[in-house]
Amino acid sequence: MTPRVLIAGVGNLLLQDDGLGPHAIARLQAEYEFGDEVELLDIGTPGLDFVDYLVGRDVLIIIDALSSGGEPGEILTFDKTQLKAFFPGMRLSAHQPCLQETLHTAETAGIDLKEIVLVGVVGHSFEVGTELGPYVSRALPGVLELIVEFVKRHNIAVTKRAQALPASEWWQAEVAVKA
Amino acid sequence: MATTKINIDPVTRIEGHLRVDVEVDGGSVSKAWASCTMWRGIENILLGRDPREAWLFTQRFCGVCTTVHAMASVRAVEDALRLPIPPNAQFIRNLILINHALHDHIVHFYQLSALDWVDIMTIPRADPVKSSALAQSLSNWTGNSSKEFQSAQDKIKGFLASGQLGMFATGYWGHPAMKLPPDVNLMAFTHYLQALEYQRKALQVVGILGGKTPHIQNLAVGGVQNAINLDSMAAMNMDRLYMLKFLQDAVIPFVQDVYLTDACALAALYPDWLTYGKGVNNYMAVPDLPLNAQASAFDLPGGVIMDGNLASAKPYYSAADGEFRQAVTEDMTHAWYKGSAPQRPWQGETIPDYTDFQENGKYTWVKAPRYNGHPMQVGPLAQILVGYALGHPLTKKWTDIALAKIFAVSGRHVTVNDLQSTMGRHVARAIRAAVISELATKHWEYLVTNISHGDTAVYNPPKFPDGEVEGVGTHEAPRGALSHWVVVRNGRLSNYQAVVPTTWNASPRDQQGQPGPYEASLLRNPIADPEKPLEVLRTVHSFDPCMACACHTHDPEGKPIAQVKVL
Numbered sequence: 097m098t099p100r101v102l103i104a105g106v107g108n109l110l111l112q113d114d115g116l117g118p119h120a121i122a123r124l125q126a127e128y129e130f131g132d133e134v135e136l137l138d139i140g141t142p143g144l145d146f147v148d149y150l151v152g153r154d155v156l157i158i159i160d161a162l163s164s165g166g167e168p169g170e171i172l173t174f175d176k177t178q179l180k181a182f183f184p185g186m187r188l189s190a191h192q193p194c195l196q197e198t199l200h201t202a203e204t205a206g207i208d209l210k211e212i213v214l215v216g217v218v219g220h221s222f223e224v225g226t227e228l229g230p231y232v233s234r235a236l237p238g239v240l241e242l243i244v245e246f247v248k249r250h251n252i253a254v255t256k257r258a259q260a261l262p263a264s265e266w267w268q269a270e271v272a273v274k275a
Numbered sequence: 276m277a278t279t280k281i282n283i284d285p286v287t288r289i290e291g292h293l294r295v296d297v298e299v300d301g302g303s304v305s306k307a308w309a310s311c312t313m314w315r316g317i318e319n320i321l322l323g324r325d326p327r328e329a330w331l332f333t334q335r336f337c338g339v340c341t342t343v344h345a346m347a348s349v350r351a352v353e354d355a356l357r358l359p360i361p362p363n364a365q366f367i368r369n370l371i372l373i374n375h376a377l378h379d380h381i382v383h384f385y386q387l388s389a390l391d392w393v394d395i396m397t398i399p400r401a402d403p404v405k406s407s408a409l410a411q412s413l414s415n416w417t418g419n420s421s422k423e424f425q426s427a428q429d430k431i432k433g434f435l436a437s438g439q440l441g442m443f444a445t446g447y448w449g450h451p452a453m454k455l456p457p458d459v460n461l462m463a464f465t466h467y468l469q470a471l472e473y474q475r476k477a478l479q480v481v482g483i484l485g486g487k488t489p490h491i492q493n494l495a496v497g498g499v500q501n502a503i504n505l506d507s508m509a510a511m512n513m514d515r516l517y518m519l520k521f522l523q524d525a526v527i528p529f530v531q532d533v534y535l536t537d538a539c540a541l542a543a544l545y546p547d548w549l550t551y552g553k554g555v556n557n558y559m560a561v562p563d564l565p566l567n568a569q570a571s572a573f574d575l576p577g578g579v580i581m582d583g584n585l586a587s588a589k590p591y592y593s594a595a596d597g598e599f600r601q602a603v604t605e606d607m608t609h610a611w612y613k614g615s616a617p618q619r620p621w622q623g624e625t626i627p628d629y630t631d632f633q634e635n636g637k638y639t640w641v642k643a644p645r646y647n648g649h650p651m652q653v654g655p656l657a658q659i660l661v662g663y664a665l666g667h668p669l670t671k672k673w674t675d676i677a678l679a680k681i682f683a684v685s686g687r688h689v690t691v692n693d694l695q696s697t698m699g700r701h702v703a704r705a706i707r708a709a710v711i712s713e714l715a716t717k718h719w720e721y722l723v724t725n726i727s728h729g730d731t732a733v734y735n736p737p738k739f740p741d742g743e744v745e746g747v748g749t750h751e752a753p754r755g756a757l758s759h760w761v762v763v764r765n766g767r768l769s770n771y772q773a774v775v776p777t778t779w780n781a782s783p784r785d786q787q788g789q790p791g792p793y794e795a796s797l798l799r800n801p802i803a804d805p806e807k808p809l810e811v812l813r814t815v816h817s818f819d820p821c822m823a824c825a826c827h828t829h830d831p832e833g834k835p836i837a838q839v840k841v842l
Contacts, residue, residue: 110317110335140489141338144386145378148475200442201386204430205471224320266331 099154099210099250101134103243106160106195108141109267113219113232116161119265120239126263128244131252146198147205155211157246158195159239161219161232168220169231171238176212215242226267293781293820295793296632297811299802304811307790307797309781310632310639319625321771326352326763327496327737329771333759334490336773337821341489342375342481343752344773347759350570352496352737354595355746355763359568361732364498366722367484369564369574370519371491372750373715374480377526379753380655380708381477384534384701385470388816391809392541393463394453395443398431401461410462413540413680414532418469427465447809452801455544462540466533473529476522483519498734503726516723523715530705530712538705539677542698543684547801552697552814554796555650556583558657559779561599561758562591563751564714566721570594574714575751576670578661579646583695588664594749603758603774605642609783617645617786620760620772621745643782643791644774652792653755653779654818655704656694662710663691673709677702697796700817739766752776754819777821793818 103124105117118138125136137149150156165172180199195214202209217239221229228236244254298306317336321329330348334341346368353360407421434440447453455463478488484501485491493500504510542549562577570593577591591599604617613626630637643650651657662670674691681689681702694703748759755776762770782791793815800810 108335108338110320110332138490139338140335140341142489143339143382145339145382145474145478145489147471148478151475197442201471203441204434205468224317226320266328 098131098133098252100152101155101157101247101250101252102149102153103134103136103157103159103247104139104146104149105137106139106141106158109226110224112221112223112225112227113217113229114161114222115226115228116217116219116232116236116239117159119228120159120236120243122263122265123236123240124243126261127240127257129255129257130247131254133252134247134254142198144198144201146195147201147207150198150202150207150209153207153209155250156209156213157243158212158214159243160195160214160216162216163219165216166218168218169235170218171235171242172216172218173242174214174216176209179212179214213246215239215246293815295797295811295815297797297800297802297808299805302802304797304800304802307794308634308638309641309783309791309793311641311781318771318773321768324768326355326739326761326766326768329761329768330494330496333773338489339379340752340754340821342371342485342491343750343757344759345491345494346372347748347750347752347757347773348761349494349496349748350594350750351746351748351759351761352763353746354748355744355761356496356737356739358497358735358737359570360498360735361730362568362725363503363722363730364733365565365568365570366718366725367493367499367501367733369718370715370722371481371484372563373711373718374477374523374526376711376753377530377708377715378474378477378481380704381470381474381530381534383753383819384538384704385467385474387819388701388813389463389467389537390443390446391813391816392453392545393455393460393467394448394450395431395446395460395464396435396448397453397455397457398428398461398464399435399457401428401457403428403461406458406461406465409458410465413684414536416528416532416536418465418533424461424465427468428461430468431464447807450807450809451803452809452813455541459540459544463537466537469529469533473526477526480519480522483515483522495734497737498732501733503731503733505726511726516719516726520716520719523719527712527715530708535673535677535705535709536680538702539680540684542689542702543681543687545698546685546687548698548813549689549693549696551800551810552700552796552817553583553695554794554798555652555790555792556695557581557646557649557651558583558660559646559651559653559756560658560661561594561749561751561756563749564718574717575658575710576662576665576667577749577751577756578665579651580657580660580664581649583692585660585664585691588661590661590665594747599749599758600747602647603644604648605644605772605774605778606785607642608786609637609639610642611637611640612642615786617648620747620758620774621762621770623760623770623772625772639781639783641778641781641783643785644779645785648787650782650785650789650791650795651779653776654700655707655753655755656700657755658751659694659703659706660691669710669713670706673706673713676709677706697800697814697817704819739763741765743769754821755779775821777818780818781820793820 105121107117109115121138296308330345333348334345403424407424410419482488502510558580562573564574608615780792
């Protein structure tokens with residue numbers, strides 16, 4: 097059976113490089129066509145409610161900015177074992193998106209994610225702003241290719257659109273307000 | 276794949292990090308400081324933009340409360356324009372807010388704070404049959420069978436046997452302040468597992484009406500973008516409406532029979548915690564769930580109580596109430612911003628002036644909001660006290676049910692005044708959830724009735740005047756009174772300030788040295804073991820803070836004796 101895949105872009109769009117996840121999702125939607133078993137989700141900066149989006153998935157691909165671990169702009173990937181090895185901490189807040197805690201909670205809830213992969217880019221600029229900084233911006237095409245490769249490994253068709261759709265990047269320029 | 280071990284906690288989350296410093300003297304807290312260690316200043320991104328787009332940005336302020344910031348933003352612009360919105364739009368927004376709140380309260384109680392009170396490690400010693408019988412004696416919930424409880428216990432035993440504690444790897448297990456018998460712990464854990472299923476149903480309602488979650492897509496200044504057409508498959512039709520009702524009907528009994536019961540059981544079995552953590556006892560709530568186009572009548576009351584005296588309660592009749600617009604100021608004396616004199620939000624400035632943590636000087640990025648100069652506690656406790664004091668029938672009904680449930684377990688008479696405490700905040704949140712769950716059905720009926728009368732309007736187009744207009748949008752969010760303050764000049768945003776619930780509650784001291792609610796509530800909290808300040812976490816968690824925290828404990832000389840990094 098074809099696995100059900102969630103590609104989740106994590107991060108805050110208003111803080112430059114931290115917005116990598118949402119930026120990547122918008123680009124993937126504009127440039128590629130994925131099979132029905134794949135859902136792309138700009139999930140922002142969730143707390144434990146991340147778990148609510150994992151029900152019924154077999155494969156989780158996370159895109160997120162990293163605070164350290166390499167040179168700015170470096171792409172790093174982590175698998176399920178590596179991600180779960182990080183300890184869940186105690187927390188005071190609903191807004192601490194402790195990824196490990198999300199994964200452990202999902203497991204406690206009986207959500208069986210066969211494969212989890214995090215594709216991260218080491219960030220550099222985290223000031224207020226909706227544009228990615230130069231390092232992460234340059235890394236973005238490489239991130240998209242990696243994501244497509246991960247999806248294809250599961251025998252799911254991914255096609256690059258002959259002509260990219262206009263990306264739904266409402267934060268780039270003022271959009272006409274619909275009603 | 277790379278094998279380097281690095282910290283992958285994502286960086287710079289928007290609400291910043293909460294740090295709590297407490298001094299412990301003779302086994303209890305003698306001084307406390309609440310400090311936010313990250314600058315937000317996020318409002319500045321809105322200056323010069325089109326006010327009709329602001330809500331798209333404000334719902335990115337924070338990842339958990341996305342919806343509430345979108346709603347307060349469109350309301351603020353509509354208030355500035357004195358723009359009524361069609362009743363259908365009010366009811367659709369209300370259903371989103373109701374279901375968002377139900378989701379948020381369930382998540383807070385079970386996922387984020389129950390384990391402060393429930394010692395998971397005692398669960399293998401529980402008797403599932405007795406535990407299930409106890410649960411059945413407290414409510415009619417269908418998920419209280421001994422089989423269900425047995426399976427929850429097996430789950431914990433499995434984790435322990437594998438040595439893979441997963442999410443339970445940290446926690447103050449065996450702490451002397453953990454007092455529940457194993458059977459009660461098993462009951463709470465069983466419901467914790469079930470909560471995951473019901474919170475998701477509430478979220479699905481938000482997703483159906485909002486187009487997607489997180490980050491709803493259906494709002495507009497002037498109404499909503501949900502097309503209503505009972506004859507169209509693509510629009511809001513009866514199928515869609517009944518799907519909403521079906522989901523709500525599943526969530527409502529979980530809130531009323533399980534969540535409220537568990538919160539009351541905790542209160543009954545931790546009676547001391549109805550005496551700790553009162554703190555600032557001025558309370559404020561804003562009215563919500565508007566019932567008409569002008570938003571001049573509401574299903575949830577707002578008002579103010581001073582000095583914990585319920586007889587002093589004064590109502591707000593609407594968000595446009597003159598007093599609220601005049602009374603709110605923000606003080607920067609102890610916050611890392613230029614200036615100190617209190618400013619009204621419309622004139623508010625956000626110019627950073629960082630100094631380091633100075634106990635007697637500036638020590639936080641949170642401004643100190645004040646109401647006529649007074650610190651105020653906001654949140655479910657304020658909502659319940661204001662509603663009760665003003666004779667709001669649903670609040671009174673569910674508060675009395677909760678107090679009776681506490682009596683049934685403990686044999687102790689607890690009054691509404693006892694809710695002014697750490698545990699009281701948990702009980703109040705559960706009461707509020709029960710009140711809202713009843714209104715879920717009512718507002719669904721309002722919407723269906725209005726549509727069946729042939730009204731399909733959802734939007735009134737905004738018109739921006741030349742010159743300057745000011746507006747305030749309020750929403751009584753799960754964490755308390757939220758207000759967005761906008762100034763629009765020639766159709767562009769010239770000022771934007773969000774005064775959020777956690778700003779009220781995590782407020783620092785002000786010009787007069789009056790502490791904020793977190794700071795005041797920690798005083799005289801017992802601390803059994805300064806290296807494991809579980810009691811501090813209990814009180815801070817009871818407010819449902821929206822910041823990540825580092826909690827430090829100091830001895831009276833100011834030397835850190837324990838530093839607990841709280842992730």
